[in-house]
Amino acid sequence: MIEKANITTKKESLPERSHELPSIIPVVDIYENEDEILLHADMPGVAKEDITVNIDNGKLDIFGVRNMKTSGVASWEEFENVEFRRSFSVPQAIDVGKIGAKLKDGVLKLHLPKSEAAKPKQIEIKAA
């Protein structure tokens, strides 16, 4: 057999490989009143910069990556670096421009204000 030298070196790259974190569905609470919808999601260990909230065409996506640095030998490990990912359908009547997000103690709090047109309105009956 003739030894063939590679003329070009092929770089082994599987783009999916960088994406090896296990995916977790964060637990959420959803509340609603006349003015807004509130969403609380548990995302412990996720920094503010690592959270993405996307709303597009009635679909709300929450995505966050937990990126903890560890040192030393693990005696036990019950949680690890994960990505939190969850999607919701939201009513079209949300005022996308006014959505507010806060992160405190590992809990993401999303305020989704309803647009004026969607708020309940009392109709006055006029005497004929």
Next chain:
Amino acid sequence: MWTRVNDIDRMFGAMDLLRSRMNRMFTDHDRFHGNYGWQVAEASPHTNLYDNGDHFEIRVEIPGLAKEDMNIKIQGNYLELSGTRKSDAPEGYKAHRVERSTATFTRSFTLPADVDVEKVEAGLKNGILTMTLPKAKAAKPKQIDIK
């Protein structure tokens, strides 16, 4: 020849990836059917313990807890963590979905070695409690010189 070996290797790599994805899919599935992190059966938080030679580091997953909600007790090699997760439900709202439960938990550990209680440090960030527990002098590793 070599490129072909690479192809085969790559194929196996892809199969491994597929298998791990499948495994993950099932765990996600289980999780969806009630195995949420904070249910009654599993009300106590997850912890990680790392041994760094001269100190231990413990991490506790406590989303939504402020530092006032946590109690930490240490004695020798006994560590007790207790806390209460209060409801953060806002007033005057209708609840559509409540998955994040409120619970009181106590969890105790026997650490692999005694720790120096005076020098223990604890910090809370993004819902993760990190504690540094320096080992007591007798428990620290020591270099032995061969004479």
